[in-house]
Amino acid sequence: MKKRAVFLDRDGNINKDVGYPDSYKKIKIYPYSYEAVRKINRAGFLAVVITNQSGVGRGLIKEKKLNEIHEKMKTAFKKKNACLDHIYYCPHYINSPIPKYRIDCRCRKPYPGMALKAAEQLDIDLSRSYMIGDKVEDVLLGININATPILVLTGFGKESRTQLQRMKIEPAFVAKNLLDAVNWILKSEPMD
Ligand SMILES: [Mg+2]
Ligand SMILES: [Zn+2]
Numbered sequence: 001m002k003k004r005a006v007f008l009d010r011d012g013n014i015n016k017d018v019g020y021p022d023s024y025k026k027i028k029i030y031p032y033s034y035e036a037v038r039k040i041n042r043a044g045f046l047a048v049v050i051t052n053q054s055g056v057g058r059g060l061i062k063e064k065k066l067n068e069i070h071e072k073m074k075t076a077f078k079k080k081n082a083c084l085d086h087i088y089y090c091p092h093y094i095n096s097p098i099p100k101y102r103i104d105c106r107c108r109k110p111y112p113g114m115a116l117k118a119a120e121q122l123d124i125d126l127s128r129s130y131m132i133g134d135k136v137e138d139v140l141l142g143i144n145i146n147a148t149p150i151l152v153l154t155g156f157g158k159e160s161r162t163q164l165q166r167m168k169i170e171p172a173f174v175a176k177n178l179l180d181a182v183n184w185i186l187k188s189e190p191m192d
Helices: 033-042 063-079 113-122 136-144 157-167 178-188
Strands: 005-008 046-052 086-090 130-133 148-152 173-175
Touching: 005 113, 005 178, 033 046, 033 063, 033 178, 046 113, 063 086, 086 113, 130 136, 130 178, 136 148, 136 157, 148 157, 148 178, 173 178
Parallel strands: 005 046, 005 130, 046 086, 130 148, 148 173
Antiparallel strands: none
């Protein structure tokens, strides 16, 4: 049977949104994120991070450095018995000064590229999966891949809620934060 995933936005969801962090020192993981990911793991979902990182295309951080940050994040979660199964990122930026990143690419949220790649590589049933994030593009991605979209009010969440209301788009749930979102998922799942 295909697996199910909880797709996770990174900045403003797992860790504080501080703009374009260029080192792991600047990544402040919210303290409840470990428990949230642990719960995702235990419920049998894959925890898959999907993050737009145009800082690479903007020339603000090297891709190698970004990968280093992600390895350190995975390690930090492992130490707390939680597993980020996979991290997908989009390094592209349409006005990038670096030619190889100068693409209006189909992986940048709200486009579904990263989720489609995850679905193929990790054998995920998207329609039985969830997407959690703090921005309009996160909710739109959830809708675009036919997953259940959840907005968190951390990061840009409050601004996003207003924007979504204006656009008449309703996430399945508006959560206080990532842990609240995961608790809602577990509560809405049928028990066996
Ligand atoms: Mg975000
Ligand atoms: Zn991309």
